Amino acid sequence: MDRREVAAVLAYTGRLDPRTIRTGTGEARDQIAQWQELLDDVPFATDHGWDVREAIRTHILDSPYPILPVDVARRWQAHRRDRLDRHTDPTPEADPDDPAAWRTELLRTRNAVAVGVAAPSTHRQLTSEGRPRDIEERLREIGSCIPPEARAQLARYRPARAARETAVASGVPDALSVRCQWCHAPAGSPCRQRRTSPDGSVRGNAVRATPHPSRIHLATARLDRQQGV
Incomplete structure (x- = not known):
């Protein structure tokens, strides 16, 4: 997040928890600088499940302590790990005989999932040519699953x-x-x-x-x- 987004986050946090409000100009400037330093790689919101306002609201509801920027950063890291844990690498379109291109595409896909640009690929699908037939139809055809x-x-x-x-x-x-x-x-x-x-x-x-x-x-x-x- 940049300084403008951090300022918006602090304004939102102050509305929910007045204890975080800094009235002095110097204190507010230092607070924005501190939050921006720790949340520099944390997005404000993504298209796939992350919104910093939800993280702040959840913390205020769950904890009696004023929220700190490290609390937001840790929630983002947990959200990021959860996405990567649910992601199973789809087969890259790159030539398998080109290890560098193969690895580059894998890393690009994982990074897109990690930062919330793409949704996790949660399973690998077995595919075959033609339209898949109903299981019962196949069993009637072959008579047994063995x-x-x-x-x-x-x-x-x-x-x-x-x-x-x-x-x-x-x-x-x-x-x-x-x-x-x-x-x-x-x-x-x-x-x-x-x-x-x-x-x-x-x-x-x-x-x-x-x-x-x-x-x-x-x-x-x-x-x-x-x-x-």
Whole structure:
């Protein structure tokens, strides 16, 4: 801010808090010089969220102490940091093979955001050619959010799920949709290969790649009832 803007700020502050008013000509001149020295790089207002009058009004409402120029400078620095923290550098239009031009454009964009000339770029957007289609439309088209090639690669790491998907695809009832009465696995969880010792304690609890036959029969009976067979 220049001296004229600082004088306007002090006049506004004096209306809200008379304790800051300096009646003597020399005192007023020294006050303007002090404020202008500390607020030289602080803008009066920007197009994106900063107004020194709002900062002064907020301080007077929140603090019982008279406002000092350093209070305004600190609020501006906090506002500036907040803008830069919310800014994610958009990809420069400069040639990436020209590091100097690339860096210059990045710094110019950041400085514009910092001083309030430009709004922060708060997120990076994934774009592709053509108009983006609705997510539900894409899922109906491909049938799953996991591509078939990736699903095939994952099958060896998820044998129980792979067996379940294969059974459903072939028309066999989903055995995991019901609770297993043999191993007591809840619906949605794979069966367990439970081994017991002679005294009745459990010695093993490994996951089975396929459901227990009784669970398959139970799921089949349930599906038949739903279909009215």
